[in-house]
Amino acid sequence: MQSIFEPLTVSFRKNRGFLDYDRFYSIVKKHTKLSEDVYTIALLIQASGYPIEEKLNGYFFKPMHTSYKAQEYVVIDIETNGSKPGRSQVIEIGALKVKNGKIIDRLETPVHCAYIPQNIIELTGIEPKDLIDAPSRKEALLMLKKFMGDAVFVAHNVDFDYTFLSASFKRFGLGCIGNMRLCTIDLAKRTLQSEKYGLAGLCDTLNIKMQSHHRAYSDALCSWKIMKESLKHLPKYIKTTDDLIQFSKSSKKERKSKK
Helix, strand or coil, rough: CCHHHHHHHHHHHHHCCEEEEEHHHHHHHCCCCCCCCCCHHHHHHHHHHCCEEEECEEEEEECCEECCCCCCEEEEEEECCCCCCCCEEEEEEEEEEEEECCEEEEEEEEEECCCHHHHHHHHHCCCCCCCCCCCCCCHHHHHHHHHHCCCCEEECCCCHHHHHHHHHHHHHCCCCCCCCCEEEHHHHHHHCCCCCCHHHHHHHCCCCCCCCHHHHHHHHHHHHHHHHHHCCCCCCCCCHHHHHHHHHHHHHHHHHHCC
8 A cells, every 4th residue: 555655645735735535536546456445445544644634525635734833743763673674673662742842742662572683782782681571563563553643754864764664564464654754864954054964963963962872762852852953944935744844855946946
């Protein structure tokens, strides 16, 4: 079902954030092999975290109708025992939920794992003995899925966390991730001046104290602080959540044309 999210987003953007039932269903049928009726398909898409809402004989794309300030974001960081989701696993999850500039909830959990390479032990300080009584992978991933809802998925170098977690969700029968994503590296590059845009480099530039680098919740908290600072420097034309997401990926030419 992962293949449907981008075509839907493109169509919503072309149609002011609304698709009637027929248009919605035709896009879904074109880009997936799902055979269910339009209502069931919409429920499956919503369950993945893709932010749509049924209204007026169709579906609204919520990011185009929600102020970026009032949007709910989940800022996530994961620690893993390797870089390849097919051969590696999550060993720690840290996430915080924010809205209107404030943290409203948090999730922090180790994840059971029998093997951690020495280089990861040295990097994170996490050892297998620390994870003996931790929740299983499926339990931890299910906790995160429920915590995320349809909030915007935010991370520093978001593609890694998003791709790794989506592959992990699929492995345990939890579906794919359909949440919209926002990268704090991309956002920082368009709003902040820094010699380096890695997490440690930006924290140094912004005088953000890192409690424990390469630990999931600490890094997620730092990512939120970077995002919060970036939001102070947005151009005035950014109004909605979708404006913010598109701005974070925009070229200099695109930004200049909107000034």
